[in-house]
Amino acid sequence: MASERDLKRRIKAVKNTEQITKAMKMVAAARIKKAEDVLKAARPYSKLLKEVVQDLTAGMDEVVHPLMTVRPVTRTAYLVVTSDKGLCGSYNNNLLKLVWNTFGSAPKESYKLISVGGKGDKFFRRRKLDIDKAITGWSPSFAMAQELANQVTDWFLDGTVDEVKLIYSQSISAITQKPVVERILPMSKDAVGEDKPGAGGGGFAFEPSADAALNILLPRYVQNIIYRVLAEARVSELGARLKSMSAATDNANKLAAELTLQFYRIRQDNITKEILEIVGGAEALRASK
Amino acid sequence: MSLLTVEVVTPEAMKFTGEARQVQLPGVLGEMGVLPNHEPLVTMLNPGVVEVRSPEGTKIFAVAQGFATIANNKVACLVDDAVEAGKVDTAKVSDLVAKLERELAESNDERTRNQLAFLKAQLSLKG
Numbered sequence: 001m002a003s004e005r006d007l008k009r010r011i012k013a014v015k016n017t018e019q020i021t022k023a024m025k026m027v028a029a030a031r032i033k034k035a036e037d038v039l040k041a042a043r044p045y046s047k048l049l050k051e052v053v054q055d056l057t058a059g060m061d062e063v064v065h066p067l068m069t070v071r072p073v074t075r076t077a078y079l080v081v082t083s084d085k086g087l088c089g090s091y092n093n094n095l096l097k098l099v100w101n102t103f104g105s106a107p108k109e110s111y112k113l114i115s116v117g118g119k120g121d122k123f124f125r126r127r128k129l130d131i132d133k134a135i136t137g138w139s140p141s142f143a144m145a146q147e148l149a150n151q152v153t154d155w156f157l158d159g160t161v162d163e164v165k166l167i168y169s170q171s172i173s174a175i176t177q178k179p180v181v182e183r184i185l186p187m188s189k190d191a192v193g194e195d196k197p198g199a200g201g202g203g204f205a206f207e208p209s210a211d212a213a214l215n216i217l218l219p220r221y222v223q224n225i226i227y228r229v230l231a232e233a234r235v236s237e238l239g240a241r242l243k244s245m246s247a248a249t250d251n252a253n254k255l256a257a258e259l260t261l262q263f264y265r266i267r268q269d270n271i272t273k274e275i276l277e278i279v280g281g282a283e284a285l286r287a288s289k
Numbered sequence: 290m291s292l293l294t295v296e297v298v299t300p301e302a303m304k305f306t307g308e309a310r311q312v313q314l315p316g317v318l319g320e321m322g323v324l325p326n327h328e329p330l331v332t333m334l335n336p337g338v339v340e341v342r343s344p345e346g347t348k349i350f351a352v353a354q355g356f357a358t359i360a361n362n363k364v365a366c367l368v369d370d371a372v373e374a375g376k377v378d379t380a381k382v383s384d385l386v387a388k389l390e391r392e393l394a395e396s397n398d399e400r401t402r403n404q405l406a407f408l409k410a411q412l413s414l415k416g
Contacts, residue, residue, distance in 0.1 A: 041302040048298060048365055052331055052358055142300040146369065150400060204360065207332035208318055216333045216356055220369075227300050 004270065007263040011256055018252035024087065025245035032174070032238040038140060039231045046224055053217050055204055057189075066157055067218045068187045075110055077152050077161040078103060079226070081168035081233040082117030084137055088237055089244030092119040095169050095179040102167065102181055104129070112161055114148065116230070140234050145227035153222055156185045168229050169236040175243045177236040184225055187218065291325045295341050296365045297350055304371045305341070305348065312364050313340035314357055315410075329360040336406035338413065339366055349374040351410040354403045370407065374414040382411050 002010075057063045080099055082092050096119075103111050108130050115121050118136040125131070133151065138144060152164045164185035169177045206213045295312055297305040312323045315337025333356045341348040355368030389405045392398075 038301075042300055044296075044303050045298045045300045045367055048358065048367055052356070052367075056331070142369065145300070204329045204331045204358070207316065207330060212317070212333060213331060213356070216354070220355075220367075224300055 002262075002266070004263065004266055007259060007266065011259045011263060014252050014256045014259060018249055018256065021245045021248040021252060025242060025249055028238050028242040028245060032235060032242060035140075035231065035235045035238055039228070039235055042224075042228060042231060046228065049217070049220060049224055052204075053221060056206065056210060056213055056217065059204075060210065063189060063214075065187075065214050065218055067153065067185060067222070068189065070186050071159075071162045073162040075112065075161045076103070077112040077114065077155050077164045079114045079148060079152065079164070079166045080116065080120050081166070081230060082115070082120035082123075083233075083237040084118040086119065087244065088241035089247075091169060091177060091237055091240035091244075092117075092123075094177075095167065096120065096123050098179040098181065099123075099167050100127075102165075112155060114151065116148075138230075140227065140230035142223070142227050145230055146223050149219065149223040149226045152185065153219055166226070166229055168233045169240075171232050171236040171239055174239050177240050182229070184222055187221070291362055292343075293323065293325050294363045296363070297339065297341075297352070297371050298365060298367050299369065299371050304373070305350070307341065307343060307348070309341045309343040309364075311342040313338070313342070314364075314366065315339065315352070316357075323359055323364055325362050327359050327362075327364075331356060331358050334366065334368060336403055337410050339368075339371070349414060351377070351407065351414050353407040372411050372414075377411045377414055379412065382408050386412065 078099070080095075082095055086092070099120075104127065111130075112132045113124065113130060114133045114135075115124055115131050116135045116138055121131070121134045121136055124134075135144070135148075152161075155161045156164055163183060166182045166184055167179065168182075169179050172178050292308040292310060293312060295305070295307055295309045296303065310325070314321050314323060314332065315335045317333045317335050320337075321332070334352065334354065336353050337351075339350045339352050341350075350371045350373050352366065352371045353369035355366065357364060357366045386405065386408045389401055389408065393401050393405060
């Protein structure tokens with residue numbers, strides 16, 4: 001049985017841990033707000049861009065653009081977005097499990113890999129997957145999205161890869177995340193032309209020409225998707241961290257309560273024992289008189 | 290007289306919304322001025338300078354590549370990046386310009402050229 005002193009030490013340790021996880025929980029809660037703001041601030045641009053692309057494609061009989069060419073797939077580029085830091089529960093684990101199931105055992109010639117986030121980088125190195133580009137210590141910015149988008153569109157256009165997929169964690173709600181695979185290239189006609197609001201075609205004239213407009217707009221569409229995904233992955237990560245740190249705090253709290261109870265019980269036992277000894281000793285003394 | 294509603298939007302944020310009597314845009318076919326009741330138009334933009342002229346004064350932005358939509362007296366400039374005059378970090382931008390010019394001398398990359406044009410537009414706001 002643990003001694004009083006041992007228990008006291010353990011209780012202190014558990015409470016210390018609780019303090020730390022509580023602080024981390026609060027930090028995550030504050031950051032999640034900021035990350036959501038980033039996501040929100042991106043909406044006006046996304047919305048307008050989508051409207052213009054739909055308007056543009058609505059006026060065309062058939063939309064043809066190199067970024068929409070469907071080829072038989074011999075090689076796929078994967079862009080995997082993980083977090084830099086741990087302590088976010090099963091966030092990276094679930095994500096990387098999906099990655100592994102998607103192309104973990106595929107031959108090296110069949111994929112290109114861009115890894116965003118320190119956790120992904122470590123995982124791929126350990127599993128000896130070929131990483132073509134690794135980014136660690138990231139935070140979502142459009143410049144970063146643009147760089148990534150340029151890389152994958154270049155690969156797609158020069159035929160290095162025949163499709164591009166993103167693997168990241170979707171943020172379903174503040175505390176629910178779901179790892180998903182999303183294909184961004186070739187762009188599907190649905191993506192650029194579907195679900196247009198009733199009115200549609202605003203009868204825009206395009207300057208200098210509709211084709212030139214596609215050349216400007218479609219790459220931005222890809223960049224914008226990647227930017228949205230980066231921002232969303234960050235929200236997801238913080239949500240996962242908030243959840244797991246909150247659980248850790250609760251656990252520590254419960255454990256500390258249990259240990260404290262145990263501590264009091266032992267102390268009570270010890271005191272009882274001592275009183276019994278004293279009383280016993282006194283009785284013995286009196287009897288011997 | 291009706292006014293134009295102007296928005297300068299980047300993927301990261303809404304940089305500006307306001308009203309204007311006239312907007313100058315760096316269109317790919319050349320500098321263009323937009324007045325109220327302009328016909329619906331989508332024009333591609335080169336990196337350059339956007340001027341928003343309103344009764345209260347003129348706002349000037351250096352913008353990167355993008356496009357603008359004009360319809361129903363609303364002008365929306367969707368550009369990769371935008372910096373308002375007076376908020377340009379001259380020292381940092383000059384350094385970047387020098388770096389990009391070296392890069393451009395080696396490889397004539399279109400993206401680098403656009404980036405450089407954007408930076409130069411920022412510097413031009415100062416002078």
